[in-house]
Amino acid sequence: MIGSVRRALRLLEAAGSHDGGAPAKQLAREAGLPLSTAYHLLRTLTHEGYLRREAGVFVLGAAAGRLVGGGLQQKRRGMILDSLARLRDAVGAPVYFAVYREGEIEVLGVSASEAAPACEEWADFRETAHAHAVGQCLLGQLDEKTRRDHYERHPVEAVTPYTVRDLRSLERRICSLERTRPVTERQEYALGTVCAAIPVATGDTAATLAISLPLHQEDRLLTAIDQLRIEVDTLLNTLPLSISI
Incomplete structure (x- = not known):
């Protein structure tokens, strides 16, 4: 020593x-x-x-404060990942937690397993918000001005043959979203994959929890996302999703 x-x-x-x-x-x-x-x-x-x-x-001094802050941040991240793992096991699907912060989508946690593998991020999530349920759910929580700013930096472009093709179509979809209904997409981000997302209350920050399934399990998607919503309501008091995200 x-x-x-x-x-x-x-x-x-x-x-x-x-x-x-x-x-x-x-x-x-x-x-x-x-x-x-x-x-x-x-x-x-x-x-x-x-x-x-x-x-x-x-x-x-400030350096000591950064040490303390980093430790707390790491502890919170561990708590989030533990909570996501519990949700993953409850719904039988990989679970994603993401927020919209400082003009970009940020995935704060993903919990997957061998039996429930996560969707591969083959195209940058930040640049393809229009193409996946995570991004569409987050965009739907923003005001029109903030969304327009996002589109200027990340134009709507086809990622797969199933991706929404233009901004007007995307905005129609975003504006028609109902807060009580999950956002779903089918092969818009990744071929062979379906996804669903629900908004999460985290104060002023737009946030979402989402799941993905292989296409051949599409008939499970809505049941699984409804189960996720139930589990989140049950665990909301213990999920540290609103702390320093």
Whole structure:
């Protein structure tokens, strides 16, 4: 074990235990370090942004905050993937969780298995929102101005022979969507695959949960998406979908 790393971490822990910061002598005492060693490590930690010196005391810096934030983000991601796995097992199909953020579609989680493989992303999901149920469901939650901006950056183009062919047809479909009904598509994004998506309430962020099935299981699609909706309603209080997405 590297002793200097251990000593630096003890200093960070000591500094983090004081909301208003603490002087070097107090941090050295709490970390069990000689004052000269503590001074050297404190200078290094301050230079790297893990600590910040203010009015003679040391407080945690931005770099330390990023470490904490990254750990929390990873924990939330793990919770989301665990929840998606539970949904996958309940409906017997791969489950996708995606949001529309900063002008782009972002898939935050996919849970699949050998028995329920996910659809291969052979064309960029961000550029083909018009062609898959995930994208159409998200577009349907946006206002017209935001959608128009999206179309300008990602024009409507055929991905398969079944893809909606033009913007006017797509807008007619988007405007006819009913919030209580799932969005479905048949081989519009990937040949041999059918998909369905439902909107998810996450505050101001457009979000969706979706499933996909091979074409020969198309007769299961609506039953599976209805089951997904039931499972989501049951698990909504435990799903961390609205936290820092």
